[in-house]
Amino acid sequence: MTSPRERPAWGAIVPFLLPATVFYLGLTAYPVIRTVWNSVHEVLPRREAYVGGAHYVELWADDTFWRAVRNTVTWALVAPFLEVSIALLLALALYARVPAARILRIAWFTPVLMSYVVVGIVWMWIYNYDWGAANAILRAVGLGHWAQPWLGTTDTALPALIVVTTWMWTGFNMVVLLAALHALPTEVIEAAELDRCGWGAKLTRVMVPLILPTILNLLVLSFVGKMKIFDLVWITTKGGPLWSTETVSTYVYKRAFEWSTFDLGYPSAIATVWFVIVMSFVAVLTWMVRRQQKLEY
Amino acid sequence: MWGRVLARAAVMLVIVLWTMFAAGPFLWVATISLRTTSEFMAAPYALPETWRFDKFATAWTGSGYDTYFTNSILVVFSAVAIVTAVGAMAAHALARYRFPGNRLVYLLIFSTIVLPPQITVIALFQTLAKLGLYDTRVGLTLVYAAVQLPLTVYILESFFARIPADLFDAARIDGYSEWATFWKVAFPVAMPAIATVVILNTILLWNEFLYAVVLIADDARRTLPLGIQKFMGDQLEDYGMIATGLMIAIVPVVLIYAIFSEKLIQGMTAGAVK
Amino acid sequence: MTPRRAMPGCALAAVLAAAALAAPAASQEITLWSHWAAEQPKRQFIEEAIRRFEAAHPGVTVRATWYEKNALYAALRTALRAGQGPDVFYAEPDQVEYVQNGFLLDLSQGIDWANVEPWAREIWTHGGKPYGLPLEAWTVELYVNTRLLSELGWQMPANLQFTHGQLLEIVRKARERNIVPISAGVGDRPFPGAFLTHETLLMRLGRVDYGRLLKGEIRWDDPRVVESLRAVRALVEARAFPPGVATLQLGQSHVYFHTNPGTVFFPMGSWYTSRAFNPPDQGGQPADFPLGILRMPAPDNAACPTCRTIAVGGSYVINAASRHPDKAKAFLNAFTTPEMGALWLQNVMVQTGIKADVGMVTGPRAGYFRDLAAANEGSEYFFGIPLQILQGRARDTFTQVVNTAFISGQVTVEEVVRQMNAAMGAR
Numbered sequence: 001m002t003s004p005r006e007r008p009a010w011g012a013i014v015p016f017l018l019p020a021t022v023f024y025l026g027l028t029a030y031p032v033i034r035t036v037w038n039s040v041h042e043v044l045p046r047r048e049a050y051v052g053g054a055h056y057v058e059l060w061a062d063d064t065f066w067r068a069v070r071n072t073v074t075w076a077l078v079a080p081f082l083e084v085s086i087a088l089l090l091a092l093a094l095y096a097r098v099p100a101a102r103i104l105r106i107a108w109f110t111p112v113l114m115s116y117v118v119v120g121i122v123w124m125w126i127y128n129y130d131w132g133a134a135n136a137i138l139r140a141v142g143l144g145h146w147a148q149p150w151l152g153t154t155d156t157a158l159p160a161l162i163v164v165t166t167w168m169w170t171g172f173n174m175v176v177l178l179a180a181l182h183a184l185p186t187e188v189i190e191a192a193e194l195d196r197c198g199w200g201a202k203l204t205r206v207m208v209p210l211i212l213p214t215i216l217n218l219l220v221l222s223f224v225g226k227m228k229i230f231d232l233v234w235i236t237t238k239g240g241p242l243w244s245t246e247t248v249s250t251y252v253y254k255r256a257f258e259w260s261t262f263d264l265g266y267p268s269a270i271a272t273v274w275f276v277i278v279m280s281f282v283a284v285l286t287w288m289v290r291r292q293q294k295l296e297y
Numbered sequence: 298m299w300g301r302v303l304a305r306a307a308v309m310l311v312i313v314l315w316t317m318f319a320a321g322p323f324l325w326v327a328t329i330s331l332r333t334t335s336e337f338m339a340a341p342y343a344l345p346e347t348w349r350f351d352k353f354a355t356a357w358t359g360s361g362y363d364t365y366f367t368n369s370i371l372v373v374f375s376a377v378a379i380v381t382a383v384g385a386m387a388a389h390a391l392a393r394y395r396f397p398g399n400r401l402v403y404l405l406i407f408s409t410i411v412l413p414p415q416i417t418v419i420a421l422f423q424t425l426a427k428l429g430l431y432d433t434r435v436g437l438t439l440v441y442a443a444v445q446l447p448l449t450v451y452i453l454e455s456f457f458a459r460i461p462a463d464l465f466d467a468a469r470i471d472g473y474s475e476w477a478t479f480w481k482v483a484f485p486v487a488m489p490a491i492a493t494v495v496i497l498n499t500i501l502l503w504n505e506f507l508y509a510v511v512l513i514a515d516d517a518r519r520t521l522p523l524g525i526q527k528f529m530g531d532q533l534e535d536y537g538m539i540a541t542g543l544m545i546a547i548v549p550v551v552l553i554y555a556i557f558s559e560k561l562i563q564g565m566t567a568g569a570v571k
Numbered sequence: 572m573t574p575r576r577a578m579p580g581c582a583l584a585a586v587l588a589a590a591a592l593a594a595p596a597a598s599q600e601i602t603l604w605s606h607w608a609a610e611q612p613k614r615q616f617i618e619e620a621i622r623r624f625e626a627a628h629p630g631v632t633v634r635a636t637w638y639e640k641n642a643l644y645a646a647l648r649t650a651l652r653a654g655q656g657p658d659v660f661y662a663e664p665d666q667v668e669y670v671q672n673g674f675l676l677d678l679s680q681g682i683d684w685a686n687v688e689p690w691a692r693e694i695w696t697h698g699g700k701p702y703g704l705p706l707e708a709w710t711v712e713l714y715v716n717t718r719l720l721s722e723l724g725w726q727m728p729a730n731l732q733f734t735h736g737q738l739l740e741i742v743r744k745a746r747e748r749n750i751v752p753i754s755a756g757v758g759d760r761p762f763p764g765a766f767l768t769h770e771t772l773l774m775r776l777g778r779v780d781y782g783r784l785l786k787g788e789i790r791w792d793d794p795r796v797v798e799s800l801r802a803v804r805a806l807v808e809a810r811a812f813p814p815g816v817a818t819l820q821l822g823q824s825h826v827y828f829h830t831n832p833g834t835v836f837f838p839m840g841s842w843y844t845s846r847a848f849n850p851p852d853q854g855g856q857p858a859d860f861p862l863g864i865l866r867m868p869a870p871d872n873a874a875c876p877t878c879r880t881i882a883v884g885g886s887y888v889i890n891a892a893s894r895h896p897d898k899a900k901a902f903l904n905a906f907t908t909p910e911m912g913a914l915w916l917q918n919v920m921v922q923t924g925i926k927a928d929v930g931m932v933t934g935p936r937a938g939y940f941r942d943l944a945a946a947n948e949g950s951e952y953f954f955g956i957p958l959q960i961l962q963g964r965a966r967d968t969f970t971q972v973v974n975t976a977f978i979s980g981q982v983t984v985e986e987v988v989r990q991m992n993a994a995m996g997a998r
Contacts, residue, residue, distance in 0.1 A: 167318065
């Protein structure tokens with residue numbers, strides 16, 4: 001289906017690519033290169049000194065960094081799975097033609113329309129120990145002894161935040177999956193029905209394989225989003241209690257802006273390492289997606 | 298037969314539960330926004346006895362929301378227009394022409410989607426300050442366009458790549474220049490995907506916070522998320538008023554989505570996000 | 572605003588407009604970036620100073636931009652780094668990195684230091700030069716609901732100080748009657764949960780050794796430190812703090828203390844007033860609230876039971892890159908008069924680094940200042956809370972461990988000692 005790419009026609013290519021290149025070089029590539037350069041320097045406002053790999057050596061022994069890595073990777077592995085599987089369930093439900101589908105779709109999508117500032121405030125209220133909805137529901141059904149300060153306990157803070165991102169992003173994933181389902185060629189579905197496939201078989205053998213590329217793409221997108229997550233943590237817990245919700249992004253930000261130092265070298269080293277890690281993950285995942293798509297054609 | 302009914306009931310149950318979970322927080326905030334803080338503290342989950350719509354007027358006038366709204370609209374809409382044009386041109390070039398380094402350019406642009414913004418924001422700031430664009434809406438607009446460029450190119454490239462080559466051949470035979478081919482053939486064909494990126498970018502930028510905090514200083518140039526944060530600070534523990542402020546921030550986006558959701562779905566159905 | 576009040580403003584605006592028309596080239600603008608966007612009394616005080624300054628210096632205007640603290644710090648860090656930023660800005664004395672990196676103007680000359688408290692100037696002095704004008708000063712107090720206290724069968728002690736043993740008894744008694752004993756809000760602030768702990772450490776160790784502890788010269792496994800931590804831990808185990816303390820926010824903790832559900836004690840900076848004296852529907856205490864002020868409880872074997880912390884908070888500094896340093900200094904001098912000091916006390920109800928006579932405070936809140944003075948009588952001050960002294964990893968660990976995890980019962984004394992020793996060594 002892919003249209004064959006044509007011979008180089010530089011006269012056409014250059015004007016098309018030029019504006020994007022200017023934006024990219026000035027406002028994206030330069031900051032990135034600057035970050036890598038920073039990572040091997042001590043970068044103070046009026047003094048920049050080459051320190052070689054010193055920041056990287058320090059990073060290797062930095063417990064907080066590794067804890068942040070553990071938290072972020074946990075988040076980035078658990079959340080996409082939750083979001084996409086629940087979204088698939090919901091998309092199939094809507095695909096089965098329930099009443100008021102359009103309203104449901106808007107209701108489910110609403111969370112993703114809110115900024116993290118808003119979401120953070122609302123969920124801090126929901127998790128409030130004294131009058132928050134989470135504990136209110138537990139008390140109402142007689143499970144009051146389970147009531148907790150959900151964001152204030154080391155064991156529950158990270159899961160509680162994963163619930164928030166799942167709440168926020170499932171609707172988005174659902175809309176995309178539903179679109180993919182509706183885009184399926186009707187002949188295939190009809191053929192499956194003629195073959196007297198059971199509903200379950202139709203689902204697992206025909207529909208899911210067909211939208212697998214979409215599913216994988218969504219997993220990658222969600223994964224990348226969680227590897228960068230910052231705003232929500234910053235507004236709700238600032239990485240606490242006891243670093244149990246510290247993510248790599250919040251730690252970078254703390255080291256760059258919160259600790260009483262103007263040095264940008266060390267946080268840049270964290271950012272560089274993280275960039276490489278995330279890129280390799282994404283490269284592998286994209287390669288898998290591409291391979292899957294090739295099989296499809 | 299009974300199995301069918303049972304399955305149907307299970308589906309409905311899932312739908313009802315998720316709808317309560319997804320919409321519950323929003324509805325809760327909506328009720329709080331119409332009540333005073335003392336009413337709320339007395340019974341956090343009660344419905345409003347008197348519907349205090351005047352709180353919205355109070356929140357609006359007492360907070361400078363009109364300024365923040367205007368700024369958000371100016372910045373976000375210009376940025377989206379720029380990034381759509383620039384991104385579509387680049388995506389078209391990458392999808393259509395074979396040239397050395399094509400995939401490298403694509404990969405480079407794509408790779409920056411995963412970049413944590415917290416650190417590059419410093420270098421961005423330095424660049425803007427050098428250009429005299431720090432603390433200006435133009436500066437923020439350009440940065441927003443740059444930030445959303447990778448995602449835009451990524452989505453549009455995959456769509457443009459699936460436009461049949463025959464279409465372009467026909468255009469060439471009709472005597473269209475490359476430039477005209479893009480604007481008159483490729484761009485209109487790609488409208489579903491364009492609509493999708495426009496809506497996505499609008500939503501994402503409308504809620505953007507970090508760059509705005511760092512790149513805007515003057516109160517007269519602040520965007521809505523900064524305004525919300527300031528409003529929160531002003532209200533201290535006045536939950537009722539905070540909820541009103543939250544609703545003012547949420548409702549326009551929800552409305553935009555409710556109106557344009559069909560377009561977004563069409564774009565996606567046509568394979569924009571694949 | 573009443574018409575009568577609006578008049579001087581209009582007159583001033585007319586004068587300014589005339590001045591601007593007469594000599595457009597001579598008009599100068601000083602930019603000010605300040606915290607306190609939400610704290611009306613402080614903001615009104617600053618705006619009053621601006622009015623007075625502009626009236627005394629025709630042709631010079633001050634353009635103020637108000638921020639929330641975190642947004643201000645983020646904006647300043649980037650702006651200063653690029654050699655930009657406002658002429659005058661808000662800073663706190665723990666931000667030594669500003670001084671170290673040469674961002675602040677040396678204020679030795681041109682400021683009327685005679686009207687500034689010497690100790691407050693000392694806190695801003697580095698290498699013999701002062702860098703900041705200390706507007707806000709505050710002490711750590713133990714606020715108390717005297718009605719609840721007497722319901723539990725206790726009276727305010729004559730010396731305004733309980734012992735740790737007495738406090739523990741009150742805590743247990745309160746718990747028996749289902750009253751939460753002590754409120755604290757650490758959800759959005761890195762320091763209020765540590766007040767009780769660091770004041771206990773200060774009294775047990777004395778000023779000198781407490782200072783050495785914070786400099787890393789005394790280890791956290793010192794028996795006196797462990798003993799102090801155990802005293803606080805005993806309160807935690809007696810469930811002295813609210814069950815949701817780890818996420819209770821600063822503003823919420825105020826309401827928790829004085830309104831709903833109401834606690835007996837509230838360890839807080841003396842800027843308690845900036846929230847509590849708001850109207851009740853804006854988070855303020857009820858009109859008839861029986862507020863008392865105590866010293867923090869004294870531990871057994873205290874080396875210095877009269878020791879307590881005083882800190883300088885919000886201050887104004889001048890950007891080293893300012894193009895109008897003399898005008899900026901003149902602006903700071905608008906604050907350094909006894910009248911402005913008194914106006915600060917009167918409006919803001921917090922202490923100040925400007926010399927001011929407490930006796931000049933009149934009006935309905937004068938009684939509050941008498942109570943505050945009584946609780947502070949004979950005190951020996953240590954300057955700065957730990958957060959203003961610790962840096963880097965030690966500061967981060969102190970915040971996470973002592974401020975939050977310790978009082979919410981999530982770490983033991985041994986764990987606090989281990990973590991703090993590791994963090995102090997890591998610096």
